[in-house]
Amino acid sequence: MTDPRILKLKPGDTIGILGGGQLGRMLALAAARLGLKCHVFSPDPDSPAFDVVQNATCAEYADVEALELFAADVDVITYEFENVPSSAAMILAARRPVLPDRSILETTQDRLAEKDFVTRLGIGTARYADVTSAQGLRAAVATIGLPAVLKTRRFGYDGKGQAIIRDGADLDAVWDDLATRAAILEAFVPFEREISVIAARGADGQVVCFDVTENEHRHHILKTSRAPAAISDALAAQARGIAETIARALDYIGVLAVELFVVPGADGPTLLVNEIAPRVHNSGHWTLDGASISQFEQHVRAIAGWPLANPVRHGDVTMTNLIGDDINDYERWLTIPGASVHLYGKRDAQAGRKMGHVTEVTAPRRK
Numbered sequence: 001m002t003d004p005r006i007l008k009l010k011p012g013d014t015i016g017i018l019g020g021g022q023l024g025r026m027l028a029l030a031a032a033r034l035g036l037k038c039h040v041f042s043p044d045p046d047s048p049a050f051d052v053v054q055n056a057t058c059a060e061y062a063d064v065e066a067l068e069l070f071a072a073d074v075d076v077i078t079y080e081f082e083n084v085p086s087s088a089a090m091i092l093a094a095r096r097p098v099l100p101d102r103s104i105l106e107t108t109q110d111r112l113a114e115k116d117f118v119t120r121l122g123i124g125t126a127r128y129a130d131v132t133s134a135q136g137l138r139a140a141v142a143t144i145g146l147p148a149v150l151k152t153r154r155f156g157y158d159g160k161g162q163a164i165i166r167d168g169a170d171l172d173a174v175w176d177d178l179a180t181r182a183a184i185l186e187a188f189v190p191f192e193r194e195i196s197v198i199a200a201r202g203a204d205g206q207v208v209c210f211d212v213t214e215n216e217h218r219h220h221i222l223k224t225s226r227a228p229a230a231i232s233d234a235l236a237a238q239a240r241g242i243a244e245t246i247a248r249a250l251d252y253i254g255v256l257a258v259e260l261f262v263v264p265g266a267d268g269p270t271l272l273v274n275e276i277a278p279r280v281h282n283s284g285h286w287t288l289d290g291a292s293i294s295q296f297e298q299h300v301r302a303i304a305g306w307p308l309a310n311p312v313r314h315g316d317v318t319m320t321n322l323i324g325d326d327i328n329d330y331e332r333w334l335t336i337p338g339a340s341v342h343l344y345g346k347r348d349a350q351a352g353r354k355m356g357h358v359t360e361v362t363a364p365r366r367k
């Protein structure tokens with residue numbers, strides 16, 4: 001099989017995308033602009049990515065025959081979510097290059113493995129402890145202190161599978177509510193802001209980062225991203241350096257996002273890594289309208305073996321997520337001068353569901 005390091009797609013070739021959400025949809029749109037086709041594999045018949053591609057497979061990730069047919073139809077395979085079952089990734093990787101490499105999923109699907117990996121690189125994280133029982137939780141609380149955040153090791157996103165523990169909490173009840181046997185307890189970080197770095201690494205090892213983004217969450221879900229983040233140039237360089245170190249250590253090919261906390265300190269702010277997402281990321285959506293190249297095109301270029309671009313930002317950029325009922329406002333957004341509106345075509349506006357986003361670009365602030 002072709003070594004991913006020498007793989008080079010040609011216009012007209014096909015990228016296989018695992019997962020059919022809005023990230024897959026925007027990846028497919030970016031690929032189309034570069035003359036590449038996409039085949040989306042997703043178990044959900046209502047996948048937003050199905051709307052924009054000609055080739056789609058609606059099947060479970062355990063459906064070996066469907067996976068084999070999918071692999072036979074594509075030239076390279078990528079994914080738009082990190083919880084790709086390892087059995088599916090293994091079957092596909094035996095047939096086609098899977099980028100980023102499937103071994104990366106093992107690190108990033110598990111919060112404990114991910115934190116251990118980041119710590120081994122000498123990069124800071126919140127203090128953390130492995131928890132496998134109510135008794136273990138009591139011991140971890142004694143070590144880490146309160147407040148703290150208890151998180152399931154796997155399958156957590158947008159604040160799901162998490163509980164903040166404060167003084168006086170009933171630890172047995174908190175443990176029972178999380179309904180897991182594999183969790184980590186993290187010290188609660190008194191951050192002054194949350195930022196992220198969207199980085200791309202090409203097959204040749206070149207790493208290119210977008211400008212650092214500042215993120216605000218509402219009910220644990222990303223609401224607003226602003227680029228550039230309101231941090232010093234030195235701290236931004238440090239954040240990009242962390243993302244680059246992680247991308248190199250993972251021997252990564254494609255776009256990845258590193259979420260960080262900025263923590264105030266007597267000697268100036270410091271950075272702690274919160275999470276690594278081995279994929280394009282919501283906090284990089286601003287790049288679609290706010291930069292000369294989007295995170296989606298950059299990912300496509302990386303996995304196609306094409307040159308990465310050095311992104312140029314068009315100004316100060318704000319990206320607002322349309323979450324749940326926010327979508328009812330789309331007509332108002334359509335009338336706002338300068339607003340670029342992206343709707344994902346989802347019918348059911350459940351609370352907390354990402355339905356679309358809007359980007360606004362203004363002239364750069366003077367320093």
Ligand code: AMP
Pocket residue numbers: 126149156157158159160186187188189190194217220259274275
């Ligand atoms: P996560 O799913 O780990 O990205 O967490 C979602 C959000 O919860 C983060 O973006 C933070 O706003 C908050 N959060 C997560 N972990 C911590 C922590 N250890 N201390 C403070 N806030 C946290």
